[in-house]
Amino acid sequence: xxxxxxxxxxxxxxxxxxxxxxxxxxxxxxxxxxxxxxxxxxxxxxxxxxxxxxxxxxxxxxxxxxxxxxxxxxxxxxxxxxxxxxxxxxxxxxxxxxxxxxxxxxxxxxxxxxxxxxxxxxxxxxxxxxxxxxxxxxxxxxxxxxxxxxxxxxxxxxxxxxxxxxxxxxxxxxxxxxxxxxxxxxxxxxxxxxxxxxxxxxxxxxxxxxxxxxxxxxxxxxxxxxxxxxxxxxxxxxxxxxxxxxxxxxxxxxxxxxxxxxxxxxxxxxxxxxxxxxxxxxxxxxxxxxxxxxxxxxxxxxxxxxxxxxxxxxxxxxxxxxxxxxxxxxxxxxxxxxxxxxxxxxxxxxx
Numbered sequence: 001x002x003x004x005x006x007x008x009x010x011x012x013x014x015x016x017x018x019x020x021x022x023x024x025x026x027x028x029x030x031x032x033x034x035x036x037x038x039x040x041x042x043x044x045x046x047x048x049x050x051x052x053x054x055x056x057x058x059x060x061x062x063x064x065x066x067x068x069x070x071x072x073x074x075x076x077x078x079x080x081x082x083x084x085x086x087x088x089x090x091x092x093x094x095x096x097x098x099x100x101x102x103x104x105x106x107x108x109x110x111x112x113x114x115x116x117x118x119x120x121x122x123x124x125x126x127x128x129x130x131x132x133x134x135x136x137x138x139x140x141x142x143x144x145x146x147x148x149x150x151x152x153x154x155x156x157x158x159x160x161x162x163x164x165x166x167x168x169x170x171x172x173x174x175x176x177x178x179x180x181x182x183x184x185x186x187x188x189x190x191x192x193x194x195x196x197x198x199x200x201x202x203x204x205x206x207x208x209x210x211x212x213x214x215x216x217x218x219x220x221x222x223x224x225x226x227x228x229x230x231x232x233x234x235x236x237x238x239x240x241x242x243x244x245x246x247x248x249x250x251x252x253x254x255x256x257x258x259x260x261x262x263x264x265x266x267x268x269x270x271x272x273x274x275x276x277x278x279x280x281x282x283x284x285x286x287x288x289x290x291x292x293x294x295x296x297x298x299x300x301x302x303x304x305x306x307x308x309x310x311x312x313x314x315x316x317x318x319x320x321x322x323x324x325x326x327x328x329x330x331x332x333x334x335x336x337x338x339x340x341x342x343x344x345x346x347x348x349x350x351x
Contacts, residue, residue: 013048017172019312020319023054031057035064035214042072044201049098049165052172055319059247059327061214062240066164069236070157073208077154080109083202084118084131085158088138091121094271094305095166096175101198104191108199119191142269142337153230157237163334170304171312171326208232218242223335241331248328251321255286256294260301260329264336272303279303292316293325300329 014022025046028036032054040046050067053060071082083106090098099121107115117125123139126132133149140146141159148155177194209232218238220227227234248257263282272278276299283294292314299307317325 013046013177014051016048016174016177017052018174019172019309020052020055020322022048022051028054031061031214035060038068038211039064042068042201042204042206044198048173048177049169052168053323053327056247056323056327058215058243059323061211062243063165063168063327065211065214065236065240066157066161068206068211069208069233070154070161072206073210073232074205075154075208075230076152079202080106081131081134082154082158083109084135085138085155086162087118088123088135089141089159089162090166091118091123091135092139092142093163093166093170095169097169097173097177098162098166100191101177101194104194105198105202108194108196109202144268151226153227153233156226157230157233160237160334163337164330167300167304167330167333168326171300171307209236212236212239215239215243241335244324244327244331247324248332251317251324252297252328253290253293256290256297257328259283259286259294260297260332263298264301264333267302267336269337272306274306276303276306279306297325297329300326301333304330 014024023032023036025036035057036046036051036054039050043050050060050064053063071079071086083102086102087099087106090096090102100119103115103118106118114126114128114131117123118135123132123135126135130149134155137146137148138159141148142163148159178191212232212235216239217235218241220234220238221241224234224237224241227237252260259282276295279295279298282298283291286294292311296307296311296315296317299311312322315322315325
């Protein structure tokens with residue numbers, strides 16, 4: 001049953017994306033086609049969290065580059081350790097979709113109770129001291145003062161990537177990678193099959209830097225200090241940051257960008273709760289035309305779980321602009337959160 005469910009999910013995965021119409025594989029051309037081919041080959045499937053970016057090709061390439069070079073590429077850390085960071089960050093951000101995918105992948109690589117603890121968000125129950133410390137940091141990495149046990153380009157790079165992806169997934173995808181009609185009794189078997197499926201690609205070593213050709217070179221900014229021990233990751237994130245920054249310049253009005261950066265600088269990283277009163281107060285300084293855009297940008301950065309169809313409809317943006325705006329907002333938050341978590345400071349965002 002589990003295998004049948006997962007195969008059906010893979011065939012219909014792009015149907016899960018809401019608010020935008022992702023490019024279908026048979027219609028992909030140019031940069032989108034190149035990224036799609038790489039994702040399917042190296043990740044094992046055309047993952048919706050990546051493919052949802054396809055209305056904005058450069059942003060699609062940037063999202064894949066960050067994921068590929070931090071999580072998938074061969075490095076000092078094994079894939080299972082990096083999956084712990086991915087799952088831990090996703091637990092902290094309340095992103096059940098990403099928790100399910102990455103705890104299942106971890107379970108496919110490392111059998112036993114540790115996978116169960118991750119899949120149920122009980123990172124404090126991990127038995128191995130080093131694994132537990134890494135997972136607890138990842139879970140709490142939005143909070144000032146949380147320092148990774150070993151702050152390397154790989155650990156912080158995975159954390160930055162998943163602070164980014166969690167927000168995009170929360171906006172554009174549901175709570176699970178499995179189809180919504182999966183019976184409750186089949187969910188466990190389907191998740192275990194997902195782990196076995198993901199393991200087949202996760203055990204393959206991928207050469208670092210192979211994605212760099214997708215985007216042009218860019219200067220390595222000061223807020224990439226955490227990647228100083230890995231020039232390939234520094235290069236990849238610099239290119240991705242530049243592409244998403246250019247997208248933000250196109251899609252996000254200057255006053256909205258300034259407001260998001262100012263709000264992030266004052267944020268302690270903790271959830272905003274269920275009320276959206278805070279965002280209404282924050283956007284009061286914007287013009288009437290920019291208020292709905294500012295609302296969407298701020299919610300994406302600081303409370304993506306609060307976004308519903310009314311927020312997206314009020315912004316009234318074409319697919320490419322919607323992806324560029326949410327991508328810029330997600331990355332602005334990810335850059336700030338990772339920097340605060342790792343060193344207790346907020347470096348410049350390079351605007």
